[in-house]
Each structure stands twice: as C-alpha cells, then as structure tokens.
Amino acid sequence: MIALLLRDLKLAFRAGGGFGLGLAFFLIVTVMVPFSVGPQSELLSRIAPGVLWLGALLACLLSLDRLLALDWEDGSLDLLATAPLPLESTVTIKALAHWITTGLPLVLAAPVLGVLLNLPLQGFQWLVVSLLLGTPALSVIGTFGAALTVGLKRGGLLMSLLVMPLYVPTLIFGSEVARRGAEGMAVQTPLLLLAGISAASIALLPFASAAVLRVNLR
Amino acid sequence: MTLTVTDLGVARGGIPVLEGLSFALEPGKALILRGPNGIGKTTLLRTVAGLQPPLKGRVEGAEDQIAYAAHSDGLKPTLSVAENLTFWASVFGRNGIEQALDGFDLQSLRDRQAGALSAGQKRRLGLSRMLVTGRPIWIMDEPTVSLDVNSVAMFADAVRAHLGQGGSALIATHIDLGLEAEVLDVGPYKAKPPEIDDFDGGFL
Numbered sequence: 001m002i003a004l005l006l007r008d009l010k011l012a013f014r015a016g017g018g019f020g021l022g023l024a025f026f027l028i029v030t031v032m033v034p035f036s037v038g039p040q041s042e043l044l045s046r047i048a049p050g051v052l053w054l055g056a057l058l059a060c061l062l063s064l065d066r067l068l069a070l071d072w073e074d075g076s077l078d079l080l081a082t083a084p085l086p087l088e089s090t091v092t093i094k095a096l097a098h099w100i101t102t103g104l105p106l107v108l109a110a111p112v113l114g115v116l117l118n119l120p121l122q123g124f125q126w127l128v129v130s131l132l133l134g135t136p137a138l139s140v141i142g143t144f145g146a147a148l149t150v151g152l153k154r155g156g157l158l159m160s161l162l163v164m165p166l167y168v169p170t171l172i173f174g175s176e177v178a179r180r181g182a183e184g185m186a187v188q189t190p191l192l193l194l195a196g197i198s199a200a201s202i203a204l205l206p207f208a209s210a211a212v213l214r215v216n217l218r
Numbered sequence: 219m220t221l222t223v224t225d226l227g228v229a230r231g232g233i234p235v236l237e238g239l240s241f242a243l244e245p246g247k248a249l250i251l252r253g254p255n256g257i258g259k260t261t262l263l264r265t266v267a268g269l270q271p272p273l274k275g276r277v278e279g280a281e282d283q284i285a286y287a288a289h290s291d292g293l294k295p296t297l298s299v300a301e302n303l304t305f306w307a308s309v310f311g312r313n314g315i316e317q318a319l320d321g322f323d324l325q326s327l328r329d330r331q332a333g334a335l336s337a338g339q340k341r342r343l344g345l346s347r348m349l350v351t352g353r354p355i356w357i358m359d360e361p362t363v364s365l366d367v368n369s370v371a372m373f374a375d376a377v378r379a380h381l382g383q384g385g386s387a388l389i390a391t392h393i394d395l396g397l398e399a400e401v402l403d404v405g406p407y408k409a410k411p412p413e414i415d416d417f418d419g420g421f422l
Contacts, residue, residue, distance in 0.1 A: 003308035007297070014296040075290030079347075082267050082286045083309045218270040 001085065001093055008097035018066055022102040023109055026059035030113040041118045048117035049127060049178030055113075056106045056131060057138060057171055061163060063102045064142040065149075065156035067094060068213070072150045081217055087210035095136075095143040095206070103135030119182060126181020130194060134174035137198040140205045141166045147209040151216050169197050219283050220244050221355050221386065223266065226275035227409065230261045234273055234409035241402060243386045245354065248377060248399035251390040257404055259390040260289070263359050266388065285310075285353035287361060291344025295333025299324055299343055302332050307350040318349035321376050322369075337364040345373055348380075356380060356387040362395070370395070 012019040033051050034044060068091075071077040080090050110131050111124050119127065145163035149155035176190040220242055227237035235258030243249050251259050265272050267286040293302050303315040319325050322342040327335065332343060341364050348356050356377070362370050374395045377387050381397075389395070 003305055007294070007301075007305045010301070011294055011296060016296065073290075074292055074294070075288050076292035076294070078264075078269060078288050078290075079286060079292040079306070080309070081269055082284060084282060084311060085309060 012101040022059040022063040029055040045118040048119040053175035060138040067146040091209040099139040107131040123182025130177035137201040222278040227273035237409040248387040253404040285351040293332040300328040318346040322346040
C-alpha cells in the first residue's frame with residue numbers, strides 16, 4: 001500500500017505528472033474574480049468564502065480524469081487488480097495520493113488567496129478548517145467518478161458531469177462553514193455535517209469505486 | 219498448486235466466444251494456448267486471471283496464485299527500470315529485483331527511464347515483472363511480441379527455471395518457445411452462436 005502511495009506521489013511530481021496544475025488553476029480563477037466583479041472590497045469580502053470553495057472544487061475536478069485513466073491505459077490497473085492488494089485499498093490509496101497532491105496544496109494556498117479577496121480576518125481559520133475537512137471528500141467522490149468513466153475515451157467531461165452533482169452537499173456545507181466563520185456566526189452545525197459527509201464518503205465510496213472498477217475491467 | 223479449469227465458458231462483450239474448456243495445470247508444467255486471432259485466447263486468460271467472471275464453469279486454484287502479463291506491460295514512462303520493478307515487487311510483498319534484472323539482461327538499463335526504452339526492452343522489463351511477483355502460476359498473453367531471437371531464448375530460459383522451481387505457466391503464443399509443454403488448440407472450443415428466437419430479452 002505504501003509502495004503504491006509513494007509511486008503515485010513520485011509520478012505526480014515527475015514530468016507530466018500534473019502536480020501544481022490544480023493549484024495554478026485555483027490561483028488563476030481566484031485572481032480573476034476581482035476582475036469580473038469589480039474592485040468593491042465589501043462585495044468581495046462577502047463572496048470570498050463561496051468563491052474560494054468553488055475554486056477549490058473546480059481545481060479538484062480538473063485533476064480527476066488522470067486519476068485512474070493513466071493506469072488503465074498502460075495496463076497497470078489490470079495488473080493491480082490481480083495483485084494481492086484488494087481493489088478497495090487501491091482506490092483508497094489513489095484517492096489519498098490525489099488529496100496529497102491536489103487537495104492539501106489547495107488548503108494551504110486558500111488563506112493566501114483569501115487576502116486577495118479581502119476575506120475578513122476571523123474567516124481565515126474556518127476557511128482552512130472547512131477545506132481541510134471537505135477536500136478529502138472531494139478526492140474520494142472524484143475517485144468514484146473516475147472509476148465510473150475509466151476506459152471511456154474522452155471520459156473527462158462526462159466524469160465532470162457525473163461528479164459535480166455529487167459534490168453539491170460538500171460544497172453547500174463547506175462554504176457555509178467558511179461563510180459563517182467569516183461573518184462571525186456559530187459554525188458548529190454545518191461543520192458537523194461537513195465532517196459527516198467526509199467520513200461517510202471515505203467509509204463507503206471506496207467499496208463502490210472498487211465495484212464499478214471491477215465491472216469496467218471486464 | 220494445481221490450476222483446474224472445468225467446463226469453462228467465456229464471453230467477450232456479452233457474446234460467448236469459447237465454451238466447454240477443461241484442463242488442469244499441475245506444478246512444473248506449462249500449457250501453450252494456440253488458436254486463430256479473435257478466437258478468445260485473451261478472454262480466456264483474463265477469465266482465468268479473475269479479471270472477468272466466467273459465463274459458466276469453474277476456475278479453481280487461481281486465487282492469489284497467479285501473476286498475469288497482458289499485452290500492455292503496465293510500465294510508468296517517467297519511472298526508471300529499477301523503480302518500476304521495485305514498485306511491483308513491493309506490491310507483491312517482496313523485495314530484491316536483482317535476479318529479475320539479471321534474468322532479462324536489464325542491469326545496464328536499470329537507471330534509464332522506462333519511457334526511453336525500445337519496444338523490446340519494455341517487453342523484457344514487463345516480463346521480468348513476473349519474476350518479482352513470486353507467484354507460482356504465470357498467465358501470459360503473447361509474451362514474445364516485439365522480442366528478438368535472443369530475448370525469446372532468455373524468456374524461454376526464465377519460464378524453464380520457473381517450471382523447475384515447481385511453478386507453472388499458461389501461455390498464449392504463436393511461436394515455438396522450445397518448451398517441453400502441452401499444446402492446447404482452443405479452436406475446437408469455439409462457442410456456437412446463441413439461438414435466435416422471437417423473444418427479445420432486452421425489452422424486459
């Protein structure tokens with residue numbers, strides 16, 4: 001399992017691995033928002049939590065189509081399926097590697113971009129907490145989408161269409177935590193729901209991903 | 219560990235391709251599958267490897283015993299030869315890739331990126347993966363594609379050594395590997411086309 005995680009991380013950091021693309025996308029989207037809504041710092045600070053969450057979600061989505069497709073193309077997915085590692089752990093490790101290379105950098109970059117959007121000072125910690133709790137769910141749900149569309153040529157767009165609706169609960173409660181935090185309100189309820197969504201996704205979806213992967217490998 | 223296949227029927231894309239296949243593969247033995255293109259050799263091997271369920275019949279003794287080598291080698295172009303092999307060794311819970319590198323004459327290439335290898339070198343690396351798995355039953359699909367004469371001999375030696383250690387091999391190939399192996403022509407097991415009747419199950 002560790003070997004698979006290390007291999008995926010190594011591949012992500014090597015040439016063409018795509019590390020940093022999601023982060024750069026997040027950066028550009030967030031920088032472009034003030035251009036499109038104009039230099040009204042009050043409005044920006046009000047929409048900042050939602051924009052940052054949406055940007056992080058899209059950046060996550062962008063990097064999903066490589067998650068399993070590359071392994072499918074070069075045949076390693078077949079070989080991994082016959083290896084002693086159960087497919088459930090394989091997809092969990094792949095989701096974890098995706099989170100480390102995409103989700104975690106987004107969490108770390110979000111506060112910096114919050115400054116650009118004039119996020120109120122009290123909102124920073126809740127923005128980071130909500131992303132930290134929510135991005136693992138994005139990775140796990142995304143892995144499920146990638147497993148559904150593995151083997152389809154140009155499956156990337158289809159996968160986005162399938163995954164986006166599944167991201168809705170995470171987005172609602174994640175940005176709600178960030179918004180309430182920024183406005184100085186109590187965050188407990190959406191925070192617990194966000195944590196619940198993440199925990200349930202991590203617990204259940206690897207089984208679903210492995211099951212659809214088995215079907216797709218036939 | 220004997221691999222037993224009983225009355226096996228396999229399907230590709232929902233269409234039965236082979237049926238009524240039975241054979242047993244004992245330790246130390248190799249079985250060569252032959253048959254024209256499209257007869258279902260790959261489908262049969264994938265079924266035996268557990269990648270797809272059989273249409274009917276049983277495959278016994280394959281679970282967690284097989285190492286499968288498909289048409290594609292599962293190599294990562296940005297990892298070096300040694301990194302690729304080490305990865306597969308640790309996935310199968312083993313270490314030590316030297317024997318595999320020696321067996322397929324890859325020592326001089328060990329630090330080269332797999333993406334920079336020639337087709338034959340890639341294939342050799344893909345085949346050397348079988349040595350690091352430590353699995354007793356090798357299932358191989360056209361293993362000699364893009365190999366030169368020397369490499370084919372190298373491969374045959376590796377299979378012979380594997381059989382000598384009590385392993386077994388199920389190989390689909392068109393060329394003569396010079397192995398003392400049984401040959402199974404799957405041609406006669408071609409599935410009959412399903413009978414067409416007026417009832418269309420698709421409307422159920």
